[in-house]
Amino acid sequence: MTNQAETNSKAQAEPTVARNAFGDVAPALADYTDRILFGEVWARPGLSPRERSLITVASLVALYRGNELPFHLGKALDNGVSRDELIELITHLAFYSGWPTASTALAVARQVFASRDA
Structure with missing residues (x-):
């Protein structure tokens, strides 16, 4: 033991x-x-890992935190968030956090998706 x-x-x-x-x-x-x-x-009750991932990705996009975004986009996919949902989240945030944050996040998402497809 x-x-x-x-x-x-x-x-x-x-x-x-x-x-x-x-x-x-x-x-x-x-x-x-x-x-x-x-x-x-991340293990606290009240929110699922999927919900925590959506919140975290939205926060990182809105705050323009590109360094942390690849890890958390991957974690979101692992936690059951679909690619379409992530793209919709980023599109929605363009109106609240600005086009530069959204376009940067889309470029990062493209890289994350491509690495998963390789």
């Missing part, structure tokens, strides 16, 4: 998106991202 320290040690050794992206320069932030954001916040 493993104890909590062994479980934590194994989890810390596994590469994650956060660890790969910035764990070398900010290991504490990578740990908080893995444990708190994805381990606790």
